[in-house]
Amino acid sequence: MPSRRSFLRTTSLAPLLSLTTNQTAPTLIKPAKLRPGDTIGLFCPAAPAYSHETVKITQESLQALGFQTKLGPHIYDRYGYLAGRDADRVSDLHAFFNDQSVKAVMAIHGGWGCARLLPLLDYDLIQRNPKVLIGYSDITALLLAIYAKTGLVTMHGPVGSATFNTYTVDWFRRVLMEGETVTMRNPTDKGDNLTQTQDRITTIRPGLARGRLVGGNLTVLSHLVGSPYLPDWKNTILFLEDTHEDIYRMDRMFTQLKLAGILNQIAGFVFGKCSDCGPGNGSYGSLTLDDVLTEYIIPLDKPAYSGATIGHISNKFTVPLGIDTEIDATAGTIRLLESAVS
Template sequence: MDRRGFIRTAALTAVLPSLGGIGTASAAARPRLLPVPLAKGDTIGLVSPSSATDDSLNLQLAREAMEALGFTVKTGAHYDARRGHLAGTDAQRAGDLNAMFADKAVKAIVCTRGGSGAARLLPLLDYAVIRRNPKVLLGYSDITALHCAIQAQAGLVTFHGPIGSGSWNPFNVDQFRRVLLDRELVDYRNKVEAGDELVPRRNRTLTIRGGKARGELIGGNLTVLTALAGSPYLPDFRGRILFLEDVSEAPYRVDRMFSTLKLMGALDQVAGVIFGECSDCNPGDGYGSLTLEQILDDYLLPLGIPAYRGAMIGHLREQFIVPVGGKVELDADAGTFRLLEPVFQA
């Protein structure tokens, strides 16, 4: 073999394992695992897997919110720690998560906040312990790294939704009750109110391509998800319904991330797409930027699958609690999706 042929072969050998990072190898072997039911009076564990809080009041508010919802609270040993921008060292934060999953008295785990740093924990999590102790994990934004990894490595259904220190307004409390306590097969429809406008403007959905599709949900924050490309912590995309959201990203960066999903083959595998809110993702003044609408059309329309945007998923005061791994039917014309099967153990 000549030098050029050797380099070509070596390059292919290096690339092929990374293609498995789409999730086809590890995640496909993991059967779906449902968490144990949650009831008022149970113990909820509060952990900080990502950034530290800049005000201890936020941690107090997270505890008080869980207590107001009717739960006993146990805090992670290092949930109020700090190392740089992180809520403690990687070992401390991963240790708190592993301990909460291993603790039989803890029935659910709520992340105090997102931010950055959860991906650093993924090699340190004990996925065997998680599989043996399936329970609710709730959070969003940077917590997407945990949702993806636990889906890929354990098959456990987790929940993309409000963080402990976030807003627990009536909408979010109602979502918590319906999804996590009453265990409804929820029909996710945006809350649309006209207010003082002639026609409603807020929480509007827009069909990208019409139709219906069924599949298990995967996704979360676009930036965090695409940063896992090539790793064993990205779940299987085949036949899934992909939901995405982001915040404060310039359109060119959103375009780059969609390009990553396209080039790695993920977009070609999904059955449908739900795009939530990309808050503060508008193009700057003047010319020279694609709009978010153009980017979504460029990448999603050629797929020929149902897709819509504007779902109440993302960095919003009022947001859906979405079961990652739950089986849903997406109706892109109506701008809705609904749970088809229970996401808790019987």
Template sequence: MHRRDFIQGAALLGLLPLVGNAGAALAAAPRNGRLLPVPLNPGDTVALVSPSSATDERLNLQLATEVLQALGFKVKTGAHYAARRGHLAGTDAERAGDLNTMFADDEVRGIVCVRGGAGAARLLPLLDYDAIRANPKVLLGYSDITALHCAILARAGLVTFHGPIGAASWNAFNVDQFRRLFFERELMRYRNPVDAGDELVPRKNRTLTITGGKARGELVGGNLSVLVGLAGSPYLPDFDGRILFLEDVEEAPYRVDRMLTTLKLMGALDRIAGFIFGDCTDCDPGEGYGSLTLDQIFDDHIRPLGVPAYRGAMIGHIREQFIVPHGGQVEMDADAGTFRMLGPVFQPG
């Protein structure tokens, strides 16, 4: 074990509170100092919370509940999950309070975010990281929920899950991902399914190698714009030796370039071991004289790093998406356009 990893792991364990479920939290900590959530099983109670934007249609709240029930769960809703304050699902205190309550609730085994949007970063100073450490459980969401994934990993050391929100499409692909990961505890291998259809060669779900090779490390990242918005705060995880995965939506290429420039200037890109880019949905240049292409932007910022890198993974604002462990150990193969989990991401039992 490297000295840095030993120090980081010891520091994390030293911060664990000796109250409540601290014994379980200690038992859940793997050798790299990360906390693993309790596993999920059909019949468990799962909470629905709204830490970001408000939901504009009541039907979406109903659908989120029905999805979890169809997966076999009992559902408990946050006190303010249907609230609204401007574009937000309630005040900061209300939204943070719902999260803190559900982490502390012994009946609740997992937490699913109704939707993303904006506003989760406002909650980060209000979260009870001691309670999260003492009650490690599944947290699922993506997009704006990136702020929660990053902060909870940085401040509590808990592995969380980047994947569909409650109000998203729960198509056969997403349901299969969920059941294999959470119910069967499969060590997932993430490879895009490719179907040529009526094309001579497949076009859908293709990956593109930026720099070939394999790398191992802890998987961190999420939505690019949300992650960059945490720059300079204590809520970003460490990038040393990590596999960075990113995605975004409705960002012009010049803004993608600006955000990757920020990661470069803050030293994050120079420390990663590998890079996986998902989908950049509706990231067209728009009107104007000209624009860098995404290929050129990755050539400028990622290729010079010399680390394994590829783009096109099924991560992002897309209908079918991988559910990946944020903070879990993975191995990536940039030539094959795949990555796989290296170990369990749940507590035993």
């Protein structure tokens, strides 16, 4: 699959800043909770389904959870690095939202291409037919735009090709099937070590913060800045994650969020995982990710922590966008103050 950064380019923000902060939030809409026997629609809004086996494993995993599945008509289409033409990928999404037998819509995987669909979406159709929409990585573009335009609570969680292990399934079930007001806390198992070495959290600024939970993939989010497809950032809890990005690119994207006035509006900050985002071989004098987070987040003087199990990882939370939330940056927790589903 081609690298996302091969297709995205940072653009000048100066003439567009007014679009980043004036979005009026629509009334919040919660999708119905999922129940055994419900049908989940599977589609490819970005990169193609290169493997029929991956799709089959997705179907079998969801069936093991008690769901039925339906494949989008264009799920195996190819148009270069995209899963078919933009209009066809959009038509699969529209068809699922218009299909009353489908209760949730899940992307098979990300890649690149969701942002191309945003001007083509029928937001009125989606608003009239609210249902669970779930994915991560490039799917961030759909999650943010649909939440911003319709008020629908969207879900940053597993895609079809993700690992449906016990940890990931447990959070999926508790948030989307049980409708719990969960407290998301990383595992604390030390394994055979004297202290915990995996999934640790790091407090950047201690304290509690409350706000609407909004965020997703940093690269995708930063490249929507200046467009009308981002929500109002005032008093939000911003969560971010990424993968395979050089540190200077992370620095550049945080600079973009700062210059656009987004960081100054948030109430709190959570950084998940940045898989394979080290300085790299031969990067003499490079900043580290810790350096970048320290430089951009500490001056905000808002509660913030990093290390949450959100991102391109096997064990992941299901994180709803738009829900009132409290974070404890000292304990490293995200507590939903209301159910994400109705």
